[in-house]
Amino acid sequence: MTSSSSISTAVSATTATAPVHAQDVDMDAVLRRRATATPDEVAMRFLRNGEDDVVDLTYRQLDQRAARLAHQLRQQLTPGARVLLVLEPGLNYVTALFAIFKAGATAVPSFPPVGTRAVSRFASICNDCGAELVIAEGSLRASEERLNAALSAQGKVPAWLFAGADFFEALDAQPEVAQGAPNADPEFPALLQYTSGSTGDPKGVILSAANLISNSRVLDIRMGTAEKHVGFTWLPPYHDMGLMGALLLSVYSGFTLVMMTPAHFVQRPLRWLKGLSKYRVTSSVGPNFALDLCVDTITDEEVDGLDLSSLKLLFCGAEPVRQATLDRFAEKFGPAGFSSTAYVPCYGLAEATLFISGKADCNAVPHRILLDQASLAAGVIAPATLDAPATAIISCGTVATDHVMMIVDPETREPMPEGTVGEIWFKGASVARGYLNKPEVSDEVFRAHLARDPQDGPYLRTGDLGFMMDGELYITGRIKDVIIFAGRNLYPQDIEAVAQACHPAIRTNGVAAFAVTRDDKEHLVVVAEILRSAKLNAEDLENVEDAIAAAITLSHGVAPHTVHLAPVSTIPLTTSGKVRRSACRDAFNAGALALAKPRPTPAAAAEADTSTLLPQE
Structure with missing residues (x-):
C-alpha cells in the first residue's frame, strides 16, 4: 500500500484463504474431483424456456456426459486440435466444452453463425485458428453448404459435428466410458478466447489451463466462503464474463449455476429477476445495460412479486459502470429487498482471462468519487466543487489476489503517482500467453517492461486509462477512445x-x-x-x-x-x-x-x- 504522495510502484494483493488442490491442473481435473466428492449435487440448472421448463445436470452426469463425447472426439482429432464451439447456450454447450477439455483439444467459443455479420466473424475466427472441427446445432445442418462456401473463401474447411437434442439424448444412452489420462501440462492452451472487437478486429487470446485455474481462484477468493452460493447467468457462454465469470467459476467453486439464454433475458428481463427470487440466488452477473433494461421494462406491480434479499453479489462489468444506473436499479428494486451492498463493480479483460480488480468488501456500498471535470480532462484528479462541472467515477476495487497492477505513463513507460491518470498495467498468473498468429502485437501488449527497471515484468498493457486512489482502481476510458x-x-x-x-x-x-x-x-x-x-x-x-x-x-x-x-x-x-x-x-x-x-x-x-x-x- 502506498500513500497518495508517493510513486505507485506496484499495487498487489495476497491471501492464504483459498484452498489449493495440487491435482487441479486444469478445469477437467476440477470437474473430476467434483464428480467424485459430490456426484449427486446439481452442477447446472437450465431454464429451457427462461421460466418453468427446468432440467438439471449433476457433477457426475456432466463428467460422464463429457467423457462420452470426448471419447468420440479423440477418435477424429489430432492432439492439440482446435475445436470451434458454436452451440446455443445450455447444458449441451457445457457438456461439449468439458468434452473438448477432456479430449486434449483447444476450445474456441464463438457466436453461432446466424446472420451475415455473425457468419463473417465465424469464418474469420475459423480461418485464424485453423479449426479441425466445428461443433454446431443440428439446425445448422441445412446451412452447411453456405457456411462451407464462406469458410473456403478464407481458408481450409473444417469437419462438422452437428449435435442437436437427439445427438445428446443418444449420448446419454451410451454406457459409461473409461476416462482418458488427465492433462498434466498446466501450460497447455485450453481455450482460445476471441476478443469482442470493441477496438479492432477480433484477436484470439491464448488461455492456458493454468490461466483458467488462476482466474477461477481469484474470483472464488473475492466471492468469499461464508456461505454456500447459488449462481445465475444469462450471459452468452462465448463471452469471457459468461464463460469464465460464471460457468467455469461455478464448477471450480462447487456451487449450482442456474442458466438461461441471452435471448430469453432480452425478450423479458423480468425472467432474470424472477429466477433470482425463485432459486434464492446469492451471486449473479450483469452489464450496465442489463440493469437499465430491467428498470425500463419491469413494472412496479411486477416488482411487488420479487424477493431479491438473497442476492449478496451482483458483479457489474463488461462495460463502464455508471452511478446513475446503479442508483436507478437500487431505487427501483430496493422495495423487493435488493441492497446496494450487493454491487460488485469490477474490471477485467479477455487478455487477463477475465478478472483484474473488483470490490473487496462484500458488505460495503461501492466507493465513488466526484471529480472536477476540467482537471480530469488534463489528467489530474481533483475533487469537484459546487461551481464547476463534475464527473462521478465508481471504484473498480482492489487488484486480484497474488497479482500486481500499476498505473504507467503509456509514452515514457514510467510509473505514475497515485491520483494521476495513466495506462493500467497488470501481471500475474491470469495473464494470457498472447494473441494467436500475432507475435509482434503480442510482444507489445503482453510483454511490457518499465523503462527504469527492465527486469520488472512482463506486464500486460491493457490499453485502458485509470488511476489509483487509496488502493482502489478507477477507470476513466480507453487510450484509443479518448x-x-x-x-x-x-x-x-x-x-x-x-x-x-x-x-x-x-x-x-x-x-x-x-x-x-x-x-x-x-x-x-x-x-x-x-x-x-x-x-x-x-x-x-x-x-x-x-x-x-x-x-x-x-x-x-x-x-x-x-x-x-x-x-x-x-x-x-x-x-x-x-x-x-x-x-x-x-x-x-x-x-x-x-x-x-x-x-x-x-x-x-x-x-x-x-x-x-x-x-x-
Missing part, C-alpha cells in the same frame, strides 16, 4: 452519459461519441439511437439534436460538430453490449450509418394518403 480537444482529454463515456440523459426518446445504451478529422482538425461526433416507440416528427428530431448539443456544450464546454440521430440497432455493439466506437466512427466516415426517419404529422400523413389516390405521371 477525444483530444484544445489540449483537453474528453472521455466518450462521460459525453455519452450526458447525451443519454438529456431526452427520453434516446435509447438506453444507444449513444456513441467519437472524434473525426476534417481539414486537419478534430471534431466531436455524437450518434444517438431513437426509440421506435418515440414516434417523432421532423421538428421533434431537431429538438432532440438541439438538446444533445446543448447538454454536451453545457457540461463539457465543447459543441458537437455533428449530432447523428439513428434508428435502433445502428450502433455496433460487442457481444457483451459495449459500444464499438471505432466501428461506429468507421461507418460514419463511410456514410453507412442509417438516419432516424421522422414520422409525418397527422396532417402530412393525410395528405400523403390522399396523394396516392391521384393519377401518377
Whole structure:
C-alpha cells in the first residue's frame, strides 16, 4: 500500500484463504474431483424456456456426459486440435466444452453463425485458428453448404459435428466410458478466447489451463466462503464474463449455476429477476445495460412479486459502470429487498482471462468519487466543487489476489503517482500467453517492461486509462477512445452519459461519441439511437439534436460538430453490449450509418394518403 504522495510502484494483493488442490491442473481435473466428492449435487440448472421448463445436470452426469463425447472426439482429432464451439447456450454447450477439455483439444467459443455479420466473424475466427472441427446445432445442418462456401473463401474447411437434442439424448444412452489420462501440462492452451472487437478486429487470446485455474481462484477468493452460493447467468457462454465469470467459476467453486439464454433475458428481463427470487440466488452477473433494461421494462406491480434479499453479489462489468444506473436499479428494486451492498463493480479483460480488480468488501456500498471535470480532462484528479462541472467515477476495487497492477505513463513507460491518470498495467498468473498468429502485437501488449527497471515484468498493457486512489482502481476510458480537444482529454463515456440523459426518446445504451478529422482538425461526433416507440416528427428530431448539443456544450464546454440521430440497432455493439466506437466512427466516415426517419404529422400523413389516390405521371 502506498500513500497518495508517493510513486505507485506496484499495487498487489495476497491471501492464504483459498484452498489449493495440487491435482487441479486444469478445469477437467476440477470437474473430476467434483464428480467424485459430490456426484449427486446439481452442477447446472437450465431454464429451457427462461421460466418453468427446468432440467438439471449433476457433477457426475456432466463428467460422464463429457467423457462420452470426448471419447468420440479423440477418435477424429489430432492432439492439440482446435475445436470451434458454436452451440446455443445450455447444458449441451457445457457438456461439449468439458468434452473438448477432456479430449486434449483447444476450445474456441464463438457466436453461432446466424446472420451475415455473425457468419463473417465465424469464418474469420475459423480461418485464424485453423479449426479441425466445428461443433454446431443440428439446425445448422441445412446451412452447411453456405457456411462451407464462406469458410473456403478464407481458408481450409473444417469437419462438422452437428449435435442437436437427439445427438445428446443418444449420448446419454451410451454406457459409461473409461476416462482418458488427465492433462498434466498446466501450460497447455485450453481455450482460445476471441476478443469482442470493441477496438479492432477480433484477436484470439491464448488461455492456458493454468490461466483458467488462476482466474477461477481469484474470483472464488473475492466471492468469499461464508456461505454456500447459488449462481445465475444469462450471459452468452462465448463471452469471457459468461464463460469464465460464471460457468467455469461455478464448477471450480462447487456451487449450482442456474442458466438461461441471452435471448430469453432480452425478450423479458423480468425472467432474470424472477429466477433470482425463485432459486434464492446469492451471486449473479450483469452489464450496465442489463440493469437499465430491467428498470425500463419491469413494472412496479411486477416488482411487488420479487424477493431479491438473497442476492449478496451482483458483479457489474463488461462495460463502464455508471452511478446513475446503479442508483436507478437500487431505487427501483430496493422495495423487493435488493441492497446496494450487493454491487460488485469490477474490471477485467479477455487478455487477463477475465478478472483484474473488483470490490473487496462484500458488505460495503461501492466507493465513488466526484471529480472536477476540467482537471480530469488534463489528467489530474481533483475533487469537484459546487461551481464547476463534475464527473462521478465508481471504484473498480482492489487488484486480484497474488497479482500486481500499476498505473504507467503509456509514452515514457514510467510509473505514475497515485491520483494521476495513466495506462493500467497488470501481471500475474491470469495473464494470457498472447494473441494467436500475432507475435509482434503480442510482444507489445503482453510483454511490457518499465523503462527504469527492465527486469520488472512482463506486464500486460491493457490499453485502458485509470488511476489509483487509496488502493482502489478507477477507470476513466480507453487510450484509443479518448477525444483530444484544445489540449483537453474528453472521455466518450462521460459525453455519452450526458447525451443519454438529456431526452427520453434516446435509447438506453444507444449513444456513441467519437472524434473525426476534417481539414486537419478534430471534431466531436455524437450518434444517438431513437426509440421506435418515440414516434417523432421532423421538428421533434431537431429538438432532440438541439438538446444533445446543448447538454454536451453545457457540461463539457465543447459543441458537437455533428449530432447523428439513428434508428435502433445502428450502433455496433460487442457481444457483451459495449459500444464499438471505432466501428461506429468507421461507418460514419463511410456514410453507412442509417438516419432516424421522422414520422409525418397527422396532417402530412393525410395528405400523403390522399396523394396516392391521384393519377401518377
